Amino acid sequence: MSETLLAGKCLAVFDAYGTLFDVHSAVQRHEGAVGPEAVPLSETWRTKQLEYSWVYGLTGRYRSFWSLTEAALDFALARYPGVDRSLRGRLLDAYRDLDAYPEVPATLDALRARGLRTAILSNGDAAMLERAVASADLGRHLDATLSVDPAQTFKTSPAAYRIACDRFGIGPEAVLFCSSNRWDIAGAAAFGFATAWVNRRAAPDEYADLPPTIVIGSLDALLVPA
Structure with missing residues (x-):
């Protein structure tokens, strides 16, 4: 895991669908x-x-x-x-009741062991997320599960990303945001988050003016020293 990436960060935020849960x-x-x-x-x-x-x-x-x-x-x-x-x-x-990717629980626990809090920030509504988290038994690995519902809009609206900052009382500079969706990474980068693009399917890059901080193939790559 890159210490530079985590420097000054106190919260790791994860997209749910496609990042923690296999939508297919x-x-x-x-x-x-x-x-x-x-x-x-x-x-x-x-x-x-x-x-x-x-x-x-x-x-x-x-x-x-x-x-x-x-x-x-x-x-x-x-x-x-x-x-x-x-x-x-x-x-x-x-x-x-989507399957979670196999590396998810251990990655969340490792980040928490390093002093970061962990949270989901998802377009999913609260009922969807509650059931998905319970089905995959991820609740004990997370400090919060956040839906965009309060903002009444979806990512990539800045109002959606602001939910995580408001919930934890921190600024964007204290957040590492992880998503498998390149458009989501672009939105999070524009908001001011450090970003990890979980490029599970080896997709070509895009949004060159809104690059990810790092690109990884799976979440457990966050635990590999740079």
């Missing part, structure tokens, strides 16, 4: 029933979920992230009509 594990759990279109269905579901959050956030017509998750799945099922629509309920139930 819901479809993977029912891959046999979904059939050969499982991968594109899951990709479309995730893409539309995010697109809807940006559209509703920018237009000022906030909707809960769960309602957007449902709407995104409906679009994906319409896009791939060969998938049995009766799976909708099972897929949504699986999304409520």
Whole structure:
């Protein structure tokens, strides 16, 4: 773990979906029933979920992230009509209980052992996050689970990132923000956070004017000395 990266930091903040939780594990759990279109269905579901959050956030017509998750799945099922629509309920139930990436608990504990507090800051609404955290047994590894709900908008709005600062009574300079989503890293960098882009899928970089502080392949790389 880079001591330079953590210098002056007292809080490590994590995006939830895609960073701590594998968003594709819901479809993977029912891959046999979904059939050969499982991968594109899951990709479309995730893409539309995010697109809807940006559209509703920018237009000022906030909707809960769960309602957007449902709407995104409906679009994906319409896009791939060969998938049995009766799976909708099972897929949504699986999304409520997504798998955490295997390195997550130990990484959170290691950061706390080094004196940092740990928190989730997510577009997910409170009920979604509470169930996901409980299902993955992550509650004991976190100091707070924060939803953007109070801001009535989504990341990348500065109001969403400010929630973490307000909750802990600190400035942006005291926060390390970790996300697998490059757009989220751009928003967090613009807000003033130090950022760790968890580039799990080896995606090409973008937003050159809003670079991450570091790029890592998985969260446990935070524990490797620089």
